[in-house]
Amino acid sequence: MDLYSASIIMKKIIAFFILMIFAIGANAQKKNVSDSLNKLISTATEDTVKARLYSQLGNQYSNSRLDTALLLQEKAMQFAQSAHSVKLEAMIFNNEGIAYYNTGNYPKALTCNFAALKLNESPGRASHEIKNLYNIASIYDENGEQRQGIRFALKDKALAESIHDKKAIAYALSILGDLYTDLKMRDSALFYQQQAYRFTLKLKDAYLADGAALNLGSIYAGMNKPDTALDYYRKAVFYQVRANDQVRLSMSLLKIAMVLKTLGQPDSSIYYARKAMGLAMRGHFTRQSLSISFFLAGYFKDHGRLDSAFYYQGINMANRDSLYNWQKLRQVMQMGYAERDRENAMDMQAAAYRAAIRFYIVLVALTFLLVLAAVFWYHNHKNKQAKTLLQKQKEQIKATLCELETTQNQLVQAAKMASLGELTAGIAHEIQNPLNFVKNFSEVSVEMIGELDEVLEDGDIAEARLVTEDIKQNLEKICYHGGRADSIVKGMLEHSRTASGQKEPTDLNLLVDEFLRLSYHGMRAKDKSFNAELITNFDEKLPNVKVVPQDIGRVLLNLFNNAFYAIQQKAKTTGLDYKPTVEVRTFLLLVKNETSNGQEASEIKGWCASIKDNGTGIPEKIRNKIMQPFFTTKPAGEGTGLGLSLSYDIIVKGHGGKFDVNSQEGSGSEFLISMPI
Helix, strand or coil: HHHHHHHHHHHHHHHHHHHHHHHHHHHHHHHHHHHHHHHHHHHHHCCCHHHHHHHHHHHHHCCCCCHHHHHHHHHHHHHHHHHHHHHHHHHHHHHHHHHHHHHHHHHHHHHHHHHHHHHHHHCCCCHHHHHHHHHHHHHHHHHHHHHHHHHHHHHHHHHHHCCCCCCHHHHHHHCCCHHHHCCHHHHHHHHHHHHHHHHHHCCCCCCHHHHHHEEEEECCCCCCHHHHHHHHHHHHHHHHHHHHCCHHHHHHHHHHHHHHCCCCCCCHHHHHHHHHHHHHHHHHHHHHHHHHHHHHHHHHHHHCCCHHHHHHHHHHHHHHHHHCCHHHHHHHHHHHHHHHHHHHHHHHHHHHHHHHHHHHHHHHHHHHHHHHHHHHHHHHHHHHHHHHHHHHHHHHHHHHHHHHHHHHHHHHHHHHHHHHHHHHHHHHHHHHHHHHHHHHHHHHHHHHHHHHHHHHCCHHHHHHHHHHHHHHHHHHHHHHHHHHHHHHEEEEEEHHHCCCCEEEEEEEEHHHHHHHHHHHHHHHHCCCCCCEEEEEEECCCCCCCCCCCHHHHHHHHHHHHHHEEEEEEHHHHHHCCCCCCCEEEEEEEEEEEECCCEEEEEEEEEEEEEEEECCCCCCCCHHCCCCCCCCCCCCCCCCCCCHHHHHHHHHHHHCEEEEEEEECCCEEEEEEEEEEC
């Protein structure tokens, strides 16, 4: 024996002892767990606790002693059914399905998983439903129904992703890789298996890692990359020993044997194949025994050892008959059909449910629309009634307005007649005195003319001259009182005038000063002894204002004449220490506003003129009457009573201004006129 061969044998012995050490440790650990579970079962009193413990104990043997595992799961099912626990029944069905799968009884494995799936298809059971979908996909994969398996594996992956279960996602990716591997779709298989392997490394789960590594080895072996495949198979063995997964360990050893055969290492290949066969025979792994016996039978046939070839061929045929006899395949297919029928029935129920929901939604919508239509009709009906009522009220109001308008016209006419009566009475009162004088002096003059005729007949010239002189005086008085009547009529006509002159820009300071001087000199022409102090204070910033100059001049002239008359009358009754004074001033009316930056700004609103005197003043009892037409405080024959009335109309009605008076009897008066600019 050469040194190289001795080295190979030594490596095999070392590997064997390592596997044995891991196996012994795992078996010792399993024995400790089994002992603990048996002690708990002996002290448990509730059926639910017993069911859970028996199922856990059965799981300890699912990868080694399958017959024991099935017996324990059946015992657990009895306690779960006694406790009427649906959750426990689903869990035990799932565990039984795993045990039947490992023994190669695929029909029963499918039955258990479909039963568990049905129980787990409820809210809050998604994590358990995921396990059943994975198991069903695996069973279909073993029976050559990869398309069916992919359907359940994709459901498994989608459900795992929806609840963010990384471990379940890794399982789903791994089984999808298996299915695509068996379909010879190696690109898809490699895509899913690489994702699964990355997940397992992050999760640090030995059981997950051993399956993913085994699958990746198979893919690379199919891609004719034996070295990479062998590397993954050895990683799988490492993880499987740690997880005590003897089922997959037997398959990994077989895969290593197959790769070593292709690499031209027959001794190593047969060594690993026999170890795999030993694990499968001891664990009654029918499915694994089938593959291993087929490989060994072929190997010994190729090497001319027909007795060993026939031996393993017999094992292969027995396992094949156990796994793939027609009855089992038919059962698997029937279960697949039954599950598809169940899914179709569920889909039909879901469709019927959705149709019912749609029907009720449409019904509710129609009901809502009918109610809405009724509400609209009711409101429309009420609106029509309201419109009819409003129309009636409108007609009544219109008729009432017509009556009110007629009444108003009547009241206005009555007011006009009353005003006309007052005006007529005022005119008659004012004009009656001068007309009486004219009439009296005319009658006296007529009588005196008769006397003159008699005197002339008598030839008394001196007496005739005296009578003629008296007639002359009477005629002068008639002319005087006729003039008074004429001035009253002219003032009346001026007061009743409705049209005004054209407004034009006017220098108000100049206008006020002009009429002040005109009035003062007019008063001086009538009374040479009249003197007064004139004080003027004109605002130089006053702009030109659009007014009717003739009308404003007439107002100013009336006010100045009244002021000079008042100080003239007071001068007659007071001593020499009285100093007659008339003060006139003009100024702008300003309004202060606050700007956006917080400062104050002034805005021009209008102009104002003040005429103030220190004359007799106006008694309080007649202060409200001075603006009435024909009201005057002057003696008979000296005033018409139309000056202030005319001035008030010009300022307020003609120019939209204000006319105010402040007066105190014995101290003087102030007339204030203001107009907007």
